[in-house]
Amino acid sequence: MKDKEITPKYHEQVYQPEADTYLLLKAVMAEIKYDDRVIEIGTGSGKIAGEAYKIAKSVTGTDINPHACRSAAALGPEIIRTDLSAGISSEFDLVIFNPPYLPTEEEEKIDDWLEYALDGGISGRETIEKFAEVLPEIMNKNGRCLLLVSSLTGTEEVRNIFSGKKLLSYVILSEICEDETLYILRIVHDVCGNP
Numbered sequence: 001m002k003d004k005e006i007t008p009k010y011h012e013q014v015y016q017p018e019a020d021t022y023l024l025l026k027a028v029m030a031e032i033k034y035d036d037r038v039i040e041i042g043t044g045s046g047k048i049a050g051e052a053y054k055i056a057k058s059v060t061g062t063d064i065n066p067h068a069c070r071s072a073a074a075l076g077p078e079i080i081r082t083d084l085s086a087g088i089s090s091e092f093d094l095v096i097f098n099p100p101y102l103p104t105e106e107e108e109k110i111d112d113w114l115e116y117a118l119d120g121g122i123s124g125r126e127t128i129e130k131f132a133e134v135l136p137e138i139m140n141k142n143g144r145c146l147l148l149v150s151s152l153t154g155t156e157e158v159r160n161i162f163s164g165k166k167l168l169s170y171v172i173l174s175e176i177c178e179d180e181t182l183y184i185l186r187i188v189h190d191v192c193g194n195p
Contacts, residue, residue, distance in 0.1 A: 016045060017044075017045055017047045019177045019182065020148050020177075020182050021044075021047055021048065021098060023148065023175050023182050023184060024048060024096065024098050024146060024148045024184060025047065025048050025051060026173065027146050027184040028048055028051070028052060028094075028096055028146060031094065031144060031186070032052055032055050032056055032094060033056070033093070033094075034056060034057060035056075035057050036056040036057060036058075036092075036093040036094045037056070037057060037058045037090070037091075037092045037093050037094070038052050038058065038059045038060070038093065038094045038095075039059075039061070039085070039088070039090075039092045039138060040052065040059070040060075040061045040062070040096040040097070041062050041084055041085060041096070041097040041099075041131065042062065042063055042097060042100070043061030043062060043063050043068060043069075043072045044063060044065075044071075044072070044098070045068065045072065046061060046068070046071050046072025046073070046074070046075045046077070046079070047075075048096055048098070049061035049075065049077040049079075049096075050075030050076060050077065052077070052094075052096070053077040054076075056094070058078075059077035060077060060078045060079070060080060060092075061077050061078070061079045061080070062079070062081070062082050062084065062085060062088070063079070064082065069081045084134055085134050085137075085138050091137075091138060091140040091143070092138055092139060092140065092143060093140060093142070093143050093144070094143065094144055094145075095135060095138060095139050095143065095144070095145040095146070096145070096146050097131060097145070097146075097147050098147075098148040099127045099128050099131060099147070099148070125153055125158060125161065128147075128149075128153070128158055128161060131147075132161045132164075132165050132167070133165070135165065135167065135187070136165055136166070136167065136189070139187075139189070141191070142189075143188070144186060144187070144188055145167075145185075145186070145188070146172075146184055146185070146187075147169075147185045147187060148182060148183070148184055148185075149182075149183045149184075149185055150180045150182055150183070151180045151181040151182075151183070152180050155183050159185065162185075162187055166189065166190045167187050167188065167189060167190060168187065168188050168189075169186065169188075170186055171183050171184065171185060171186075172184050172185070172186045
């Protein structure tokens with residue numbers, strides 16, 4: 001009899017692994033090295049951080065949602081409850097982020113923990129813009145970042161945000177899912193100083 005993978009039951013206020021999670025996980029598995037120091041921002045269920053924990057030297061996850069922190073911690077990595085990377089002074093080899101990217105009008109907002117995983121603000125890029133501010137501080141000079149982006153958010157607009165921070169980005173994976181296309185951006189420091 002073939003072993004079945006057991007799907008864990010997550011708290012209702014935790015973002016469940018979906019197509020975006022699995023596309024990002026695919027990119028992570030192709031990118032990760034055993035000696036990497038890894039951080040997953042907004043770890044949610046911990047699916048990606050948990051898989052990275054099986055491979056990399058050191059894995060840290062962050063989330064603002066206390067229910068997500070408990071789910072992710074059960075999978076092994078160190079979990080810190082914080083907003084993005086607030087309070088973290090370390091540098092990492094691999095930074096992973098599946099940000100909230102859904103364009104959300106004020107009247108569409110719901111007041112619960114799951115909102116943090118979904119609400120990307122009016123443009124869908126509000127959290128991504130905040131992340132771009134801190135990424136150069138947490139990604140070491142030879143580090144890489146894998147960021148999930150949706151066509152709903154505007155891939156070129158997101159790439160321009162990082163370009164303005166002296167970071168290079170390019171698409172390494174994509175997948176069409178219902179009414180959007182999902183992209184994985186690989187982001188690195190622009191060591192040549194391109195304009």
